[in-house]
Amino acid sequence: MANPSSRYDVVIVGGGHNGLVAAAYLARAGRRVLLLERLPGLGGAAVSAPAFTGVDARLSRYSYLVSLLPRTLVRELGLRLELRRRRIASYTPAVRDGRPTGLLVDAADAGRTRESFRALIGTDREWEAWRRFYAMTGSVAEAVFPTLTEPLPTRAELRGRLGDDAAWTALFERPLGETIEESFADDLVRGVVLTDALIGTFTRAHDPSLRQNRCFLYHVIGNGTGDWDVPVGGMGAVTGALTAAARAAGAELRTGCEVTAVATGGAGEAEVTYRHRDGEATAAARRVLVNAAPATLARLLGEEPGPAPEGAQLKVNMVLRRLPRLRDPAADPREAFAGTFHIAEGYRQLETAYAEAAAGRIPSAPPSEIYCHSLTDPSILGPEAVRQGLQTLTLFGLHLPARLFADPAAKERALAASLAQLDAVLAEPIADCLAEDADGRPCVEAKTPLDLEREIGLPGGHIFHRDLAFPFAAGEPDSAAARWGVATAHPDILLCGAGAVRGGGVSGIPGHNAARAVLEDLR
Numbered sequence: 001m002a003n004p005s006s007r008y009d010v011v012i013v014g015g016g017h018n019g020l021v022a023a024a025y026l027a028r029a030g031r032r033v034l035l036l037e038r039l040p041g042l043g044g045a046a047v048s049a050p051a052f053t054g055v056d057a058r059l060s061r062y063s064y065l066v067s068l069l070p071r072t073l074v075r076e077l078g079l080r081l082e083l084r085r086r087r088i089a090s091y092t093p094a095v096r097d098g099r100p101t102g103l104l105v106d107a108a109d110a111g112r113t114r115e116s117f118r119a120l121i122g123t124d125r126e127w128e129a130w131r132r133f134y135a136m137t138g139s140v141a142e143a144v145f146p147t148l149t150e151p152l153p154t155r156a157e158l159r160g161r162l163g164d165d166a167a168w169t170a171l172f173e174r175p176l177g178e179t180i181e182e183s184f185a186d187d188l189v190r191g192v193v194l195t196d197a198l199i200g201t202f203t204r205a206h207d208p209s210l211r212q213n214r215c216f217l218y219h220v221i222g223n224g225t226g227d228w229d230v231p232v233g234g235m236g237a238v239t240g241a242l243t244a245a246a247r248a249a250g251a252e253l254r255t256g257c258e259v260t261a262v263a264t265g266g267a268g269e270a271e272v273t274y275r276h277r278d279g280e281a282t283a284a285a286r287r288v289l290v291n292a293a294p295a296t297l298a299r300l301l302g303e304e305p306g307p308a309p310e311g312a313q314l315k316v317n318m319v320l321r322r323l324p325r326l327r328d329p330a331a332d333p334r335e336a337f338a339g340t341f342h343i344a345e346g347y348r349q350l351e352t353a354y355a356e357a358a359a360g361r362i363p364s365a366p367p368s369e370i371y372c373h374s375l376t377d378p379s380i381l382g383p384e385a386v387r388q389g390l391q392t393l394t395l396f397g398l399h400l401p402a403r404l405f406a407d408p409a410a411k412e413r414a415l416a417a418s419l420a421q422l423d424a425v426l427a428e429p430i431a432d433c434l435a436e437d438a439d440g441r442p443c444v445e446a447k448t449p450l451d452l453e454r455e456i457g458l459p460g461g462h463i464f465h466r467d468l469a470f471p472f473a474a475g476e477p478d479s480a481a482a483r484w485g486v487a488t489a490h491p492d493i494l495l496c497g498a499g500a501v502r503g504g505g506v507s508g509i510p511g512h513n514a515a516r517a518v519l520e521d522l523r
Contacts, residue, residue: 016044048236054438177205
């Protein structure tokens, strides 16, 4: 049994952003909090670091954009953090009548976006469909997002709050592919819409389990608008601000402490065993919050973890000497790469890539999305990088599940195939634009799901810890933890990470909700 100095109100397992949010809220409420992180630094997947020797650029090496972080959370915790809106929402290269062109969505200029639709398609049909569709998702976002930091509504309560049966059916009951196909006629436009349903989620448009719908929902409701923002200073600025808030509140944050076991007392006396550089220690707590995947929690408890989660993405970080020129003569690279740059993401292309990956093959044309952080936020570049005119480039590949990377050579094949699809829309090879590190190597690194499992402890490399869930209660909640969507099978152990009911993304919502549940219980 732990000695009195090792007794806490709450022990938090994992120092990612959600663990830091929980620590800050609980410590501010006067609770004695210990947070344990295995790695040498805090932040988990939301970190910034140099990726290439001798290149003065701090990259968001894992997670890279922010949409779901509630503004109320930023205000309540007093976070010194700037999130900058991207003027360009997306650019999608295309070929029409044998000539390179593209679709530009300008978030600040609807007229310009309409003209881009008209130039691509020849009529206003798809533009009007686009406006109707995203007006619908906007109304859903306004209704649903505020509920994410409240006790879980029931399915009926959330449907009533939405007050739009057609929108409910489209997003919560029917496979998303049906709605997309009814709403849009153009293959490229359909694909652009569908991509938000496939981020880190290996599924297809007509999956009857509706995994695609759940993923899509979380990607279009952020802060009631669905906008994706750039954190100034990189993702490390987010967790840096949270770390400062947690420390200022009095939370005890320890790094280099690997939790090896969690034991539940069943009566508000759980224990956490961990290793550190001086040996092994145990801390007792009335509640344990786990900012790790449910599969990881099962292992720590000595329980059967069930089916392993599986991530399905390739993350590629690059530093460029300059932005590449595009085949589309009307496209300005400084605009095209400032938003989400869609590659091989036509509707049929996405389905083909899914089928190839499901059959165990690296897709012949891997779909991916690219953006340039440094165009919106040059602060991640040091003075020398700015002087040299360097730019960063982030590629996030879809339909690349962990099962494809059992062969070590598969990583290079997936990277080569993804960059080949990028080259297909460029007027020059991306290799010609890559900067070199101090040893003369091109500045490009790729991270598969297996890399994420090894480096930051995500089982199967699943960026959401497990499949996302709809943000409503499956049954009648019978405890504070269940009301807040953070319950496990053990009353004194709660989830506070992406595996919670309203988890996924860089949001802090599970950390907030776990803290609220604890404060209800430990009055």
